[in-house]
Amino acid sequence: MIAGVARELRAEAERTNERRVLVLAGDRDRGTDAAYDAIVSLGVDDEAVSLVSTREGFRFEEHRPRSADELLGRTREAVVLDCHGQFVPNALGRAVGAVDGGGLLILLTPLLDDWPGVRDRFDDSLAVPPYGLGDVTGRFRERLVSTLRTHPGIAVVALGDDPAGDALERDGLTAEKGDERGGGDERGGEGEPDDADDRDAPSPPPGAAFPAAAYGACLTDDQARAVRAFEALADPGSAVVVESNRGRGKSSAAGIAAGALALGGADVLVTAPAFRNAAEVFARARELIESETDWERDGIDRDGDADDRDLRTPAGGWVRFLPPAAAAAAAGEADAAVVDEAAALPVRLLEGFLDAPAVAFCTTVHGYEGAGRGFAVRFRERLLDSRFAVRDVRLDEPIRYARNDPVEAWASRALLLDARPAVDDAVADASVDDATYRALDPEELRADETLLGEAFGLLVTAHYRTEPNDLARLLDAPNLVARALVAEGRVVAVALLAREGGLDAATRRGMYEGERVRGNMVPDVLTSQLRDEAAAEPRGLRTVRIATHHALRDAGFGSRLLGEVHDEFGGDAGDGAAAGPVDYFSVGYGATPRLLRFWDRAGYRTAHLSTNRNDASGEHSAIMLRPETAAGRDLLARHAVAFRDRERDGLSDAHRDVDPDVIRGALGACSASVPVDLTETEWRSVVGASVGPGMYDSAPGAFRDLALAALVEGTDLDDRAERLLVRKVLQGRPWEEVADDLGFASTSACMRALGDAYTPLVERYGTDFALAERERFTGE
Template sequence: MIAGVTRELRAEAERTNERRVLVLAGDRDRGIDAAYDAVESVEVDDGDASIVSTRKGFRFEEHRPRSADELLGRTREAVVLDCHDRFVPNALGRAVGAVDGGGLLILLTPALDDWPAIRDRFDDSLAVPPYQVDDVTGRFRERLVSTLRTHPGIAVVALGEGPDGDALERDGLTGSAGEGRGEPVGPPSAPPDATFPAAAYRACLTGDQARALRAFESLAAPGSAVVVESDRGRGKSSAAGLAAGALALDGADVLVTAPAFRNAAEVFARARELIAAETGGDATASERDDGGGLDGDRDRDERDLRTPSGGRVRFLPPAAAAEAAAEADAAVVDEAAALPVRLLEGFLDAPAVAFCTTVHGYEGAGRGFAVRFRERLLDSRFAVSDVRLDEPIRYARNDPVEAWASRALLLDARPAVDAAVADASVDEATYRALDPADLLADETLLSEAFGLLVAAHYRTEPNDLARLLDAPNLVARALVADGRVVAVALLAREGGLDAATRRGMYEGERVRGNMVPDVLTSQLRDEAAAAPRGLRTVRIATHHALRDAGFGSRLLDEVHAEFGGERGAGSEDDGDGGLDYFSVGYGATPRLLRFWRRAGYRTVHFSTSRNDASGEYSAVMLRPETEAGRGLLDRHAVALRDRERDGLSDAHRDVDPDVVRGALRACSAPVPVDLTETEWRSVVGASVGPGMYDTAPGAFRDLALAALVEGTDLDDRAERLLVRKVLQGRPWDEVADELDFVSTSACMRALGDAYAPLVERYGTEFARKERERFITE
């Protein structure tokens, strides 16, 4: 029966150039055997099939659920996803994206009626202490099962549940002829003034691809940047490959990168084909290893293509490529949304650069490009061209599996349209809890809330949808106006851990889901930090049409009012114990530091390295609610103050001065100023006399730290000068150049001027007399 169902599914998929899903629900071992039968029945070669499973030893190409990103950029005739033991939503998104038109996605699941109640190893990851796996719900799978049973193009076989064996619950046939592959319409023609070879345009399969190729022509000129966006299967990588080949034919050195070479395989395949067509032979392999981790002639041939004109298309891993970008003539970054912002910034040193990004789907869930990096690109020296590809290539436009995956994983989740919220008033918006049961019952509410989280944050992914619906430590709150979600906050309960867990954390054990207690305990060496209970803001997002209108502040105020109060750890008022503090951790920017400081949060930690995803240093801030919370804040504010006095000239020497100013201004620990008479002579002399900063740098540092923590009347440039020169210890010429002083001498005089009001503010009687001495002479 399995073979017959599979053949019918495959036949319809091929006829319509669409994809189909086969669900084999029941015993795992029986499901694996049935998957082999299914693949063999439609004559898919083992080399064209992949399996994602926690088990090993299959004939097919194998991937583990937690590393299924290896499928990104791949095209497979069949992908088997083993959902037993560890069902990872991200892996489902990656598996769907790898299936070609006419191909099959085969899901091995427990019996569908039982699946939502089964807890597996992924659920273990949601059961963060002090919660247990029994506290995890199965709403995500309940919703997924519903889509499997109702969405077109999905066949369901209940293994071993029929009178004679397996039972067919759904055949998955749509009965539609679909668009199919259609009649050949001929390749797009090259524009009359095209600079790329006509063969490159003939190789395009859609008008969208030809438009993208036309935009790529600008990469021949320095100062040009191209951004190509599309959903999966629209041919952006192929267009990038044709462009890379065309540039190399003209003698350019084209550097290509992606999360892994397999993700860029299509780029190199298309580049190689074009070079061969134009030169009458294949591209010539490099004869040396250029540091890209190549092994042997075959790898060099795949990753380093040469042309008779001296041009080149070469691959380097992202970190190496970012460092080498300035040396190439052009850089192409494929699957850019999957790379950290910090690495993306390195490609702004390239003479010309293209970024190819996936809008929806797993790759598009890495939102660093869209949320943060895009703004930096537009502010750069580049003239930016944008191209959007909408027409599918690998499967038909109305492919039911694409629609199913988008719905099941909310890959196309979007906030409400601008017009629907344009008249929203912050005072009239309604504060409400987003209970997971309500989200499950209201698809629009779920899509708008999750869509806000996706649009506003660079790391929202399918796994986060499961966390939202199932994780026991998470709660969500929203502001709703006229029935539309206009702001949303995702909150995590943390702390309240027992002594044994706290001791293990202090000794280096990782405790999931307790980010702030973990930082304060394991990194900052406070074994008692995980005893108080906190509520951390994991995400907070406001509809982009309503930014800076007060919705985010109003939402936080409501959260504080609901969860705050003098209940204290151990209170049973809310069923989970009292709340001692609110917290947040995020990639620090001046704007965000101001927002959280105004909301009553104070800095307790500043990471010593940049966050790989945001490219920024992370700040941790607390807002205390009880004596326990205040005690936690006070001791860590003091520790932060003392660390930064010296850390700003070491680990934080390259932090943006405005970020330093914001972080210190939000530190609640006052800075004691206790200078000796000798030190006061140096400070006063530098501010109003002939003294020099170099004679007592420690004294200048103490005063600068005190002033920035407590707030100054100095202008922005003067405060930046205190940060760059005094606290970070940067060279005079570098500081003068960065802060636009006409000379180093002018910069030195400005530093002295900045200390004049600090002497007035903090000076002792001795310091004031010393000051008067210079003023009256």
Template sequence: MIAGVTRRLRGEAERANERRVLVLAGDRDRAVDAAYDAVESLGVADGSVSIVSTREGFRFEEHRPRNADELLGRTRDAVVLDCHERFVPNALGRAVGAVDGGGLLILLTPALDDWPAIRDRFDDSLAVPPYGVDDVTGRFRERLVSTLRTHPGIAVVALGDDEADDDVIERDGLTGSAAGERDEAGDRDPPSAPPDATFPATAYRACLTADQARALRAFEALAEPGSAVVVESDRGRGKSSAAGLAAGALALGGADVLVTAPAFRNAAEVFTRARELIETEAETGGDGEGVGRKGDDRDDDAGGDDRDLRTPAGGRVRFLSPAAAAAAAAEADAAIVDEAAALPVRLLEGFLDAPAVAFCTTVHGYEGAGRGFSVRFRERLLDSQFAVRDVRLDEPIRYARNDPVEAWASRALLLDARPAVDAAVADAAVDDAAYRALDPDDLLADETLLAEAFGLLVAAHYRTEPNDLARLLDAPNLVARALVADGRVVAVALLAREGGLDAATRRGMYEGERVRGNMVPDVLTSQLRDEAAAAPRGLRTVRIATHHALRDAGFGSRLLDEVHAEFGGDRPGDEEGLDYFSVGYGTTPRLLRFWMRAGYRIVHLSTTRNDASGEYSAIMLRPETDAGGDLLDRHAVAFRDRERDGLSDAHRDVDPDVVRGALRACSGPVSVDLTDTEWRSVVGASVGPGMYDTAPGAFRDLALAALIEGGELEERQERLLVRKVLQGRPWEEVADELDFVSTSACMRAIGDAYVPIVERYGTEFALAERERFISD
């Protein structure tokens, strides 16, 4: 029976150039046997089948659920996803994306009626201490099961309890689809190069759709400085392939092409296509007859030299991590940023220093939200020196446009989630918006509410993924709150309960054990060596997002005020309240100001940059009780003391405006205790003939105090104190960065900056010493 269902699904999928899903629900061992029967009936080679499972020993290509990213960029006739023991939503998204047109996704699941109530190893990861796995709900799987039972193109077979029991076909998955919208890639004529094309004809013949050829044509502009290209598409449209062909063509012409993406695996297709083009041109001498996409027997786990391709003309295609690529962009001839929507705007701005640049982004998908990229970065790109060309790819490469499995995956994983349209919220007023809890049961019952709330989170953050949808619906430590205007979600906050951990757990954290979900207590305990830090109860803002049409209108601040009012202060009855609110985020001056205005104060700045964002991460607290106040006080003092020396070490390259904002957000009391000798040096440098170099420690203590308390100095003077006094940069570098006419002018400016500082912090001795020079 399984073979018959599979052949019928496969036949319709092939005729329509679409994909289908086969659900084998029931006992795991029976499901594995049935999956083998299904694959055998497909008549495909074992090498074209992958299985994602916690088990081993299959004859197919194997992947673990947490490593399903290895499927990105792959094309498979069938993918088997074992949903027993550890069902990871991200793995479902990767598995769907790897199935070729005419292929099958085979899901091995528990009985569908039972599945939402079953807890597995993924649920263990949602059971954040002090919660247990019994506190995790099954709403995500309840919703998923509903889509499996109702969406077109999905066959469901309920397996018997043993071989004596008959299997039951609940759905046959057939849609009645006719032939697909386009022929198979191998049966069509490849696009031809435009008459005046500058890229090799080989590159155009390697394109699989007219959309790809149009994108490749736009990429030709990268050969000229001052050009920018933006390529947008849904998943599976071939934007990375087109970028790879363009990179290879540019390198064949001698260009140095810098490629980046959130991780190298996201750019693997770029390098595969670039390598194919370079090798084909070398083999054919530029003729390139017969070039096409290579088969799936290639090694997709690119590494080593595959990250730095060279051409006979002296060109190259090389990969760097996002932060490193942004720093090196000006040195390359062209930069290509793949999955650009997955990178923060602050990091993307670094690529505006490149002579020519391309940004490729997924409009809907877990790699990043194209809408967020468009809204937040497009204006800055248009205001730059670049002439911008836009291309959108709509035609799928590997399956027909109306493929039902693509529509199902988008709905089940909310890959197409988006905020309300601009017109629906344009007239929203912050004072009229209603504050409401986004109860998971309400989200489960209202698809529009769920899509708008999750869509805001996707658009606002570069790492929102299907696993986060499961956390939103099922994790016991998470709560969500929103502002709603005229029935539309205009702002949303995702909040995590942390702390309140017992002594044994705290001791384990202090000794190096990792405790899931308690990000702030973990950092304060394990990194900053405070064993008592996980005892107070906190509520961390995991993410907060405002509709892009309403930014800077006060909605985010209003939402935080409501959260503080609901969860802070005295609690009714015996309910245990919070000791503090917290937040951790990639630090920018603007965000520092936002959180400081909301009453948060800094306790930590990471010592390394985030690889994807290129930013240092800050942790800030807002105390609500004495216990929360004590936690803030001791860590504010520790932060103050760390930064005195850390700014000339691990934080030597932190942006001076980030340093200024971080120090201003420090609530640690200022302490200045200089000797008379040190005061002589400071006073002498400020109003007399003394020199800064004679007492650098004294100057550092005073600079730290002045920046924490603020008020006396101009912004340029504060930046000068950061760069020279606290970060110890060379005089010439500081003078150049801060636009002083000379190094000597920069040195005089240091003295001038200390005049009001001496006035504020000087002892009687210091003020008397100053009078000696002023009176003279």
């Protein structure tokens, strides 16, 4: 029976150039056997099938649920996703995205009625101490099951103990059901295919620089527009950003353009998270190069060009692949660089491609590719501030499957892949004073799709690491709470908060001795890295995400929301809050000057700045605390002093290259005072450098102590003078480099400016001896 269901689904999928889903619900072993039988009955080549499972030993290409991002950029005829053992929401999104038009996604699940109550290894990751597995709910799976049972294009088979006991709950066929799909008439008639291959190839635009064959290889006008935009890569200083949902042909367009550039003699460097993610780029580049090359005439041995990662052309052009780190390092040597699946790469790595003469970034705007939305949220601002003239192209028309593919619509709904905040016009007149503060109860979110979509949409658009796993955490994790501001019935600001700390002595001891404790990010850093065994005893509330509607930025909504959270959960005021009040609030984030100012104004104080950059954000991560009780104040006092002392030495070591404005912000938000205790000899050097003939090099430690004190306690110096204190005195950079970085006309001018910066510091911190020494030179 299952083989017959699979054949009917596949036949309809191929006829309509859409995809279908087959759910095999029940025993895991029976489901695995049934999936094999279904694939065999379809006649699909094993090489075109991928299986995502915690089990091993299958004849298909295998992936683990936690590493399903290996499917990024892939095209498969069938994907089997084993949801037993460890159901990872991210893996579902990536499995769906890999299935080609006419293909089948097979889900192996527990019986659907039972699935929300099943707990597996993913749920165990949500059971953050002091909570246990029994505290994790099944709302995410409950919602997912509802979509499987109601959405078009999904067949459900309840497996019995043997094939005779199998029961077909839904056949998943959509023929004569166009009204369910919202747009069946657009296909030109009921049941007719919307086959991309039947479309007329776009014509070359007037004045096109690429050969006509490049445009003849395009399947949609969207794709042709992208190829035309890629022509700009022949000119140094050009950048192209191509954005699309999955299946719109952005990788193919990049490959066509790379081939065309190479035919003109350009060296085109291509990268992606792995070569398999860029396989489509090279396939399209090879097709174009071969179609435009007379191998015999040009005397080129085709066998010598057999490396799929290294394509040569008669004009001396080259399309070559390098892994991301190597490609970033070599970007300046190529004529143009193409970065595919850019959202899957860390921001810090993406910055390396700004050294290329010309560069293109191809990225997916929905579907949560890779680690998140680092490209869209963080890196895009840096690109726009760079020397490049940036051209944007958006691809909307599907290529790999039909425009009305029901599986795309199902995945978008089930995983909120297209979640968006309320439209701008609906919130444009919102006032921060009139907004209502409210809790976002997980059960209410599960039942209210509009509320859930607007809240989660804010998190998606405002943060670079929001993904389907976070949707499951929002609905099911016992340590998380969500709060929002609502105006005119719309969510205009949202905060996702995590309870941390309050751990028993045995857990704290284990953490101190190297055990990893899930979820307790701030206590873990303070305990395991900063060696404070008592840090996990106070109870904290960490802001995991906070987002304001983009139409209402800088209007006070974020500050108002944080203030409400502080009032609800802080100290004695939080007695009525679920699980009681907290001893401190905390936040950990990729530090930028703007964010440091925001959290400083909200009353948070710096406790730590990581020595390494975060892979996803490309920033050094800051941890800040806002104490509410005596226990919280004690915790901050210990770590503020430790941070102050670490930075005195660390700024010339691990933090030597950190943005001086980040250092200024982090030190300015440190609550520990800085003792200044200089010897008379040191004061002579400082005073002499500020108002006399002295030299900075005669007592660098004294200058460092004064600079640290001034930046922690605040100065009246201008921004450039403070940056000078950071770059030269605290980070110990060479005079020539500092003068160039800060825009001084010469190193001597930079030196004079440093002396001037210390004049008010002598006045502020100087002893009677120091002031008397100053009077020798100034007469004051």
